[in-house]
Amino acid sequence: MPASEISRRSVLRALGIGGGALAAGLPLAACGSNGSGGSGGGGGNASWMTWDTESGTPMYTMAQNWAKQAGKTLDIQSIPGDDYDTKLRTVLSSGAAPTAIRINDDYVRGYYAEGSLLDLRPYLEKDGIKPDDYFPVAYNFAKQPDGAHAAWPIMTNPGVLYCNTDAFAEAGVELPPKDWAKSGWTWDDFVEAAKKLTKPNGERWGALIFPDSSLETVFPVSNGGDGIYSKDATRFTLAEPQGTEAVQWVADLALVHKVHPDFATVTAGRQTPNWALAQLGTGKVAMLLGLTSGIPYLRKNAKVKWDIFPTPMKVRRTTVNTLTVLAVPKASKDPDTAWSFLKYAAGAEAAKLLAQSRGFMPVAKSSSALFVPDDKSPSNLALVTQALGNAVNENFSRYIERARTIYRPVLDDVWSGKKTAEAALGSVKQKVEDVLAGKG
Amino acid sequence: MTTEATTEAITGAVRVLNRPPRHIPRRVVLIVVLLFFAVVFAMPLLWMISASLKPENEVLQSPPTFLPSEFQWGNYSQAGHGLLPFFLNSCKLAALNVGFLLLFASLAGYGFARLNFAFKNLAFALLLSTAMIPGIVYLVPQYMLFRQMGWIDTHYPLWVPNVLTPVFGTFLLRQAFRGVPIELEEAAKLDGASIFGTFWRIMLPQVKPALAAVGALTFMGSWNDLFGPLIFLNSTRLQTMPIALALFKGEYFTQTNLMMAAATLTILPPLLLFLLAQKYFVQGITMSGLKG
Numbered sequence: 001m002p003a004s005e006i007s008r009r010s011v012l013r014a015l016g017i018g019g020g021a022l023a024a025g026l027p028l029a030a031c032g033s034n035g036s037g038g039s040g041g042g043g044g045n046a047s048w049m050t051w052d053t054e055s056g057t058p059m060y061t062m063a064q065n066w067a068k069q070a071g072k073t074l075d076i077q078s079i080p081g082d083d084y085d086t087k088l089r090t091v092l093s094s095g096a097a098p099t100a101i102r103i104n105d106d107y108v109r110g111y112y113a114e115g116s117l118l119d120l121r122p123y124l125e126k127d128g129i130k131p132d133d134y135f136p137v138a139y140n141f142a143k144q145p146d147g148a149h150a151a152w153p154i155m156t157n158p159g160v161l162y163c164n165t166d167a168f169a170e171a172g173v174e175l176p177p178k179d180w181a182k183s184g185w186t187w188d189d190f191v192e193a194a195k196k197l198t199k200p201n202g203e204r205w206g207a208l209i210f211p212d213s214s215l216e217t218v219f220p221v222s223n224g225g226d227g228i229y230s231k232d233a234t235r236f237t238l239a240e241p242q243g244t245e246a247v248q249w250v251a252d253l254a255l256v257h258k259v260h261p262d263f264a265t266v267t268a269g270r271q272t273p274n275w276a277l278a279q280l281g282t283g284k285v286a287m288l289l290g291l292t293s294g295i296p297y298l299r300k301n302a303k304v305k306w307d308i309f310p311t312p313m314k315v316r317r318t319t320v321n322t323l324t325v326l327a328v329p330k331a332s333k334d335p336d337t338a339w340s341f342l343k344y345a346a347g348a349e350a351a352k353l354l355a356q357s358r359g360f361m362p363v364a365k366s367s368s369a370l371f372v373p374d375d376k377s378p379s380n381l382a383l384v385t386q387a388l389g390n391a392v393n394e395n396f397s398r399y400i401e402r403a404r405t406i407y408r409p410v411l412d413d414v415w416s417g418k419k420t421a422e423a424a425l426g427s428v429k430q431k432v433e434d435v436l437a438g439k440g
Numbered sequence: 441m442t443t444e445a446t447t448e449a450i451t452g453a454v455r456v457l458n459r460p461p462r463h464i465p466r467r468v469v470l471i472v473v474l475l476f477f478a479v480v481f482a483m484p485l486l487w488m489i490s491a492s493l494k495p496e497n498e499v500l501q502s503p504p505t506f507l508p509s510e511f512q513w514g515n516y517s518q519a520g521h522g523l524l525p526f527f528l529n530s531c532k533l534a535a536l537n538v539g540f541l542l543l544f545a546s547l548a549g550y551g552f553a554r555l556n557f558a559f560k561n562l563a564f565a566l567l568l569s570t571a572m573i574p575g576i577v578y579l580v581p582q583y584m585l586f587r588q589m590g591w592i593d594t595h596y597p598l599w600v601p602n603v604l605t606p607v608f609g610t611f612l613l614r615q616a617f618r619g620v621p622i623e624l625e626e627a628a629k630l631d632g633a634s635i636f637g638t639f640w641r642i643m644l645p646q647v648k649p650a651l652a653a654v655g656a657l658t659f660m661g662s663w664n665d666l667f668g669p670l671i672f673l674n675s676t677r678l679q680t681m682p683i684a685l686a687l688f689k690g691e692y693f694t695q696t697n698l699m700m701a702a703a704t705l706t707i708l709p710p711l712l713l714f715l716l717a718q719k720y721f722v723q724g725i726t727m728s729g730l731k732g
Contacts, residue, residue, distance in 0.1 A: 075675070079670065081689065086670070086671070094583045
């Protein structure tokens, strides 16, 4: 209709129809409602909120396999990882909990403490789950101070040392031992190797250690400490002598020994996907402390030969472990179905699928048999099992997010050399401990 | 720098470039400076396109290269595979948002600019004040409300609330309507035009640039909205382009080349829109009194 033909009445009539239809939802019919909005899940009789689980991934296939054998329809709600917790908190606060959820291992204690997660002990007892069948670092992870079992890990992801073996050969440096239990390969050996592997003008760095919770856990524990927090999560042990000495040792790799890129560059690299792995894969770095989850990327993209080795030791050789964790919301409408899914995800059939990438070891000890080397790196895949046997979890607190916002900024002064680790971390020790005590 | 200020700077630069030959050294310096800034501003875009055509292991290689060793056109087909439903969802939501928001915002803007009714200024102040409440504050109650209405996992929450509370659009169009000479309206009244006829036939055509500016801003807001789809949608088949892009980012590593190919595809519609509507866009911002 040309504008000149529009009368007030015709427009009002049109608006009236439009408004009425709007109110009645008529023009919205094409808006894709599946009629299940109120369930908090999509259209199935079970829903699983997760991240990084698009069609075609092993996790997705595993979940669909469970649905098929359980005779259920599973609605997989894959949320982008960076914003996952915002969505999770919204749906849990709104009483629209999915049947099962994936949860960041750092936040299990916090979610449980605020009453959002179901205690799985009755299911473990009913199904006769044997702790000895699982890697202890995985099975014990979800135990809470009150004895509850708040979550269910399905995959492990321990820290290892990635080495560019081409660089070692070129520099004539002996490779670290392949066996975790072998003596030697100390922090001093690591520095000496890094010095020999470093080429001038940043052509190649001997080592790269990302400033994150892996660093904050691996080296203090290796130095005989507890990690970031004490085991009961009341003390900020990173600020105690074993912690500060370890942090200072890492900082000195760049500040004193000049075998490590400056930490401003490393921190900036965090903004670029795959930055650390690409540094090793393109030969810019000879040794990288990283989680085994980097293995699939390097298998596909590395331009140099590489392998995995134990982390260097001081008092003891240890590493950190992170986990892929599932849980059942307390408000889940079908906890039995949720547990059935969790149990399947940690079982033998799922393990075959989940182990394919070589990046994550499923939690059952029997999964070690699935980590067999093939014609691609790494050849030392057996190390993953050894690493798990010597791995620790971060000592979690329900206030971990708040604590990090206090101590992480002062660590920047350590990496830049403005302050010593002792001075910087000491300056916030009391404040962090107040937060851990729930006073922050 | 605002769009208007940028336009003025460019106009000034063109004036200098057109000066007589004795100004040649100055022109050369100016060209170099302009080229420098052009390259700096274009660099992220160029890097994105370059990365989208590389194999993954060349994206972060050192020293960096601009051109790939071998053009990976397949990255686009691989990234584009499956993007179509996301693209169509984004298009549909952008169209609904732009269409309905322009309708409601222009009506409200005209009312606040030209009609006299009780508590008009108070109502306008109340309208503006609603924009000052951070969305995160009412996220949970809003989610609960939509859930009760059966709107979760539908597209309704992503456009109905937007178009029914078009605060910025109302404000901008009110400013634009206030800039139209009152004599036009009076002439229409003398000719027997009704209030709505005056609005539709006389006033609305006068604020086309402002409508284009509001339309462009609404389109961009809808096209780039990550948070809304993230919170209110669960099913992948209903998701939009920003979510599709975010899903390219893995927890431990990312296929950067594919993500950049998808990002390149994603920016094409807004880029096209801006190229086509930039004149109106600048005019609209200027005439509504918002220039810097």
